[in-house]
Amino acid sequence: MGNTVVTFDRYLLYQELADALHAFKEKYPDLVTLVSVGKSYEGRDIWAVTITNPRTGLPLEKPGMYVDGNIHAGEVTGSMAALHLIDYLLTRYGTDGIVTKLVDSRTFYILPRINPDGAELYLTSPTHLRSSVRPFPDFRKQEDPPGLHAEDFDGNGLILSMRIRDDARGAWKADPEDARLMTERSPLDTAGPFYHIYTEGVLKDAKGEWVEEVLPPFAHVATKYGLDLNRNFPSGFSTQTTGAGPYPLSEPETRCQVEFISQRPNIAGVLLYHTTGGMLFRPHSTIPDKDFAEEDIALYAAIGKLGENATGYPVISCYGDSSSGVLDDWCFDQLGLLAFTPELWDAVGRAAPEMKADYLKSPEKVDRRKLELKLLQWNDRELTGDAFVPWQKVAHPQFGTVEVGGWKSKEYRQNPPRHLLRAECHRMTAFAISYALALPEVHIDEVVVKPLGEHLYSVHAVVSNHGFLSTNITKQAIKHQAVRPDLVRLELPKGTELVNCEHQYEIGHLEGYAAGQKAWLYYVFPPQKGTVRVKWNVRAKNNAAAEELAVCLVSQRGGTKRVTAAIGERGTSYAAPLPDESIGSTAVDTF
């Protein structure tokens, strides 16, 4: 393995991924905690990596950045991008100023593979898969309907397309411009050859036996792995949504995610890695932007801009997608977190960048033929033709001679080819790093203890948020009581007492500097409520001089800070050190 734990030039299997995580833990024992947060349907561990410097505070007492990947079986780039973030943080800690600052001041929670069963089946067989491997609906456990079942019958390790010539009834023809592309037959096309197109497969009856009756057309049988884990979350859940499952959080994988997030109230940022499409989805599936708090939309735009800059992928609201039950909706609805669902890898953008914008707006309106021709040209131009398997005559066990061909879609359409994997992961890490930098970050800027005579002292503390985001993150978080107010507490040594004041003050939520960027009429600026001054009076009963008191600032999402000061007859003061200038300002190397 040498010095490198992961090389990012292929997709790791379950055991390889688990080994890599253990290797990271072994190599960076001070920074990494590795736990299994639960078992998948088939009993595989769902691993969670926590990265933070424990010498600068407890994990729960720092703002948390949550990242997971690969909830959809075939979206294995998500796992690799999550691993890339782990690798980036660990290998650069101590030499890269930004990374060092982040690992010291934040806690990263990274779950690279939410759906290990599905990903394993996807990576070790020709099967295409979105689901976990629990059959759904339940009746599919017992029986499969008769029809055409996807199967790699020619044994080349791929499930491609299969075309069967039928000049009388065939609906498809070879495209005149590129014969590899199958195009719709027009009523003006009277002379064949014409074809039926199917997924590569075999005909089976209800008992799973091959059938003899082979007259087309055949009904294609949907996979028995019919769950969609990212429709199984409580927000907007409906059993009418395809694959949603029998009830919210019915699956062990989704329950793990929601429990993990719920048990870590310090989580302040969320990224959920998917493929494919080259865009950054954000909530909400069922609520239009006009019904969001205006401030929350502005924050989504601001963090989204960081994502657009880092990845080159546009932010898109999933409103109108109609199917909810997705995790980013739940994170926003219940917790008021600015969750994003990046759809990594962008074959369309690579092959036909001029068509990308229209494609994102309404894929159904894009000229499919033109786009597929462009994709084939891209395959020839940049992929040495490897991504498309030309149509080849093959003897089918039931149909006689058929032709099999098509895209190697797993590694070219759904996920990047191996030589582009690292770069794809890197751009996502750039977003994660800049998002983590934007999290709230509370500080005790100043503590002053002044003697007032008669063993009486005044204690002043100035606390503030140095982060971009406010400690509540969003209005939604306050509305749903997901975040408690920040508080400042005075801890006194024995022999001292408070005079006419409380130990602890709730100070609301400290605003971040994003709140100071809402210029009114271009020249009037709103006040930024990011700094609070707190005062106590303390009486030392006996001679408590030289004893220490402590000021504590507790912010659920902004961190916990504690500063001690001596109670001295001459007074003492503490001032926070200025930020380290050596950190620099460029977060992530760009390619």
Ligand SMILES: [Zn+2]
């Ligand atoms: Zn997905």
